[in-house]
Amino acid sequence: MRKMIVGGAQMGPIQQADSRETVVARMMELMRKAHAEGVKMLVYPELALTTFFPRWYAEDRAEMDRWFESEMPNGATQPLFDLAREMGMAFTFGFAELTPDGHHYNTSILTDAQANIVGTYRKVHLPGHVDHDPERTHQHLEKRYFEPGDLGFNVWRNEGVVMGMAICNDRRWPETYRELGLQGVELITIGYNTPSVNSQKGAEGLRQRLFHSDLSMQAGAYQNSTYVVGVAKAGTEDGHHLMGGSIIVDPDGEVIARAETEGDELIFAECDFDRCTFGKATVFDFARHRRIEHYQRIGRQTGVIVPV
Amino acid sequence: MRKMIVGGAQMGPIQQADSRETVVARMMELMRKAHAEGVKMLVYPELALTTFFPRWYAEDRAEMDRWFESEMPNGATQPLFDLAREMGMAFTFGFAELTPDGHHYNTSILTDAQANIVGTYRKVHLPGHVDHDPERTHQHLEKRYFEPGDLGFNVWRNEGVVMGMAICNDRRWPETYRELGLQGVELITIGYNTPSVNSQKGAEGLRQRLFHSDLSMQAGAYQNSTYVVGVAKAGTEDGHHLMGGSIIVDPDGEVIARAETEGDELIFAECDFDRCTFGKATVFDFARHRRIEHYQRIGRQTGVIVPV
Numbered sequence: 001m002r003k004m005i006v007g008g009a010q011m012g013p014i015q016q017a018d019s020r021e022t023v024v025a026r027m028m029e030l031m032r033k034a035h036a037e038g039v040k041m042l043v044y045p046e047l048a049l050t051t052f053f054p055r056w057y058a059e060d061r062a063e064m065d066r067w068f069e070s071e072m073p074n075g076a077t078q079p080l081f082d083l084a085r086e087m088g089m090a091f092t093f094g095f096a097e098l099t100p101d102g103h104h105y106n107t108s109i110l111t112d113a114q115a116n117i118v119g120t121y122r123k124v125h126l127p128g129h130v131d132h133d134p135e136r137t138h139q140h141l142e143k144r145y146f147e148p149g150d151l152g153f154n155v156w157r158n159e160g161v162v163m164g165m166a167i168c169n170d171r172r173w174p175e176t177y178r179e180l181g182l183q184g185v186e187l188i189t190i191g192y193n194t195p196s197v198n199s200q201k202g203a204e205g206l207r208q209r210l211f212h213s214d215l216s217m218q219a220g221a222y223q224n225s226t227y228v229v230g231v232a233k234a235g236t237e238d239g240h241h242l243m244g245g246s247i248i249v250d251p252d253g254e255v256i257a258r259a260e261t262e263g264d265e266l267i268f269a270e271c272d273f274d275r276c277t278f279g280k281a282t283v284f285d286f287a288r289h290r291r292i293e294h295y296q297r298i299g300r301q302t303g304v305i306v307p308v
Numbered sequence: 309m310r311k312m313i314v315g316g317a318q319m320g321p322i323q324q325a326d327s328r329e330t331v332v333a334r335m336m337e338l339m340r341k342a343h344a345e346g347v348k349m350l351v352y353p354e355l356a357l358t359t360f361f362p363r364w365y366a367e368d369r370a371e372m373d374r375w376f377e378s379e380m381p382n383g384a385t386q387p388l389f390d391l392a393r394e395m396g397m398a399f400t401f402g403f404a405e406l407t408p409d410g411h412h413y414n415t416s417i418l419t420d421a422q423a424n425i426v427g428t429y430r431k432v433h434l435p436g437h438v439d440h441d442p443e444r445t446h447q448h449l450e451k452r453y454f455e456p457g458d459l460g461f462n463v464w465r466n467e468g469v470v471m472g473m474a475i476c477n478d479r480r481w482p483e484t485y486r487e488l489g490l491q492g493v494e495l496i497t498i499g500y501n502t503p504s505v506n507s508q509k510g511a512e513g514l515r516q517r518l519f520h521s522d523l524s525m526q527a528g529a530y531q532n533s534t535y536v537v538g539v540a541k542a543g544t545e546d547g548h549h550l551m552g553g554s555i556i557v558d559p560d561g562e563v564i565a566r567a568e569t570e571g572d573e574l575i576f577a578e579c580d581f582d583r584c585t586f587g588k589a590t591v592f593d594f595a596r597h598r599r600i601e602h603y604q605r606i607g608r609q610t611g612v613i614v615p616v
Contacts (some may be wrong), residue, residue: 124599127591152602157616172591174482174531175603182605184614200590208560212530215561219527222520223482252516253523280612282508283435283480287611291432294460295483297490299607303595304588306492308465 002160002273006229007039008186010246012263013235014051020076024050026264027093028083033266035087040113040159042084044093045233046106046123046168049077052233053096054141055195055240058130063147068098072109072117085115092160094167094191096146097122106146108165108191111299112158119156121165122149125173136199138240142169152181161186161273168192171230172216174223175298181224182286190217190230196243210245214255222253225279227271234262251276301303310468310581314495314537318554320571321543322359328384331357334572335401336391341574343395348421349467350392352401353541354414354431354476354499356384358601360541361404362449363503363548366442372453376406380417380425393423398467402475402499405430414454416473416499420466427464429473430457433481444507446548450477461487468583469494475566476500479538480524482531482604489532490594494584498525498538504551518553522563530561533587535579542570559584 009030014023027044034042045051053067072095073081084091090113097107106126110119126139126148153176155164164180164187171190180188194213198204214229221228227250234244244257248269257267283289317338335352342350355361361375380403381389392399398421405415409410414434415539418427434456461484463472472488472495479498488496502521506512521538529536535558542552554567556577565575591597 057466081367124602125597127494127597144438148599149602155614155616157614163562163615169591169597172531173525173598175598175606178482179603179605182609182612183616184612208562212561215523215527215530219482222523223480223527253520254516254608266346274505276480278509285611288436289433289477290610291456292607292610294432294457295487295607297487298483299600299603301490302598302600303593304490304492306463306470308463308470 004040004161004271004273005038005044005268006227006248007034007037007266007268008229008231008246008248009034009042009044010060010231010244010259010265010267011045011048011134011233013237013242014233016051016238020049024076024080028082030160030264030266031080031083031087031089033279035089035266037266037268039268040090042089042091043189043229043231044091044191045231046094046108046193047096048093048191048233049095051237052193052242054128054145057139061145065098068096068104069100074282081115084111088113092165092189093114104146105149106142106167108167109156110163110165111155118158119154119165121167122151122206123167123170124149127169127171133265137202138195138199155180155183155185163187163189166190168194171213171220174220177220177224181226185224185226186273187271188220188226188228190228192230194243195235196241209243213245214247217247217249218253218255220253221249223284225251225276225284227251251279312348312467312469312579312581313346313576314341314535314556314579315345315350315574315576316537316539316554316556317342317350317352318539318552318567318573319353319356319541320577321545321550322541324359324546329355332384332388332435335388337390338572338574339388339395339397342576343397345574345576347399347576350397350399351497351537351539351601352399352499353539354402354501355404356401356499356541357403360501360550362436362451362453363447365447365449369453373406376404376412378406389423392419392500394423400473400497412454414450414475415459416475418464418466418471418473426466427462427473428459429462429475430459431475431478432457433477435477445505445510446503446507448507453468463488463491463493471495471497474498476502479521479528482528485528485532493532493534494581496528496534496536498536500538501541502551504549514551521553522555525555526561526563529559531558531592533584533592535557535559540567559587
């Protein structure tokens, strides 16, 4: 058995006025709690260092560069890396990345237990819109402030486990899980910031939004026989509410840990990665059962074409 | 609003000794009940005319040809088509198809309200195995008796609704729903025969098997903003138990009707197909959000390749 205790470090709200240093101190406190529980791999949310700034419109997008990191680790996050190395804790968190050549991505990094960055992921499925939309109850301008990720979906063998990353809206897309599943993924980490109100459908409600989040991650786990850890930034940021609902899902699609609050909260579960084997060898033995000759629209056709 | 009452005609067990005529009489009784409830589109199970014969091994596969239909409609099923035409009821059911040139498929047909066959689907994802497997508690020889479907996933505009078909194990594969979703599907019909015991994992249990069935169909509905109707053949056939759990799922992934028995049972719900529009225009607006440059493994790589 390949067992590892995996943790999700849900984070409560981060206000615009909060410094990176304050936030990193909270992340370190969650890491210490995780260490005390035997966690060896800790998952933080998307855009873990700052408020969820895409809710605000800036005519000049450069105004938003203050929310981006131009190197990682940097001065503010170095203490987190140092603590992780001291504790032998692998981790992943999300941040807004500004590259040396001026590209903007919604990014996450993965480290090994020595706090070396072993993997980088850039969010592929950016939700929302590019321009200010007066029809919405709030803005969701990820398509304005970020470029779609250019790295695709990759896995890394980290601490003996095949790990892959995705971010927030990626979790609603079965292509995300399948691309990773085709690489034998055993643990998918997904940080998110999800407004608890649909800006275009007020009637949707928090219950249904949590249901959609769970449903997508549970199906992705089951259909690829992998663990999935989904971790929220939750609570009210400058008057805007983000849902919580962080979960750990096993390879049968069952929720085995769930956050109960909308604040900084550790969830964790012992994952036996050998449990991924059964599904991958039977009902989801892709080599025996997939019929790629009938999947050609998926990779060739972006939008809907109604043929009749 | 484009509203239609859609029904699922769950069927109880069919024993080896039961004639096609007996079974068709039961199907007609369910159709009459559906008509009385205002149903305009009725979904029957996979292999609706016979017992689920792939549970038995025959050294000479030609022995199994007696479970196949070489034309449709035929003498036994003509009364069902006649009743449907009289009632103005569109329907779909599954059967084992033997083609004039000797091919064997696990097939379903779709009719319009005049009982004309407007669509044919042949099951793509055949579960199970080819040879007798003494390690299993029961056999599941679909790969022995059928060829994989050669028609792919298609839609038809039928009675004003974009409809697609899938069969049983297809429902566990997100590629099924996505291929149909990329064609603007609004109603996916899925008949199934699912043993209530995993032949390779006795501990799995009925609850979890029902959960996996629900989970796959609910995720497929939500992620493609379509109605899904899943209809079981249920109960004990010659000593082998099939699970029930027929459901109708709305475009939010919510179950809006569910069978309560393991016998012949009608479920139905009023479906407003205009409700498919919101998801297709927002969070699942494929044209805006899908990134096919990162989906290339899905259509090019059949099995798992662990790159690390």
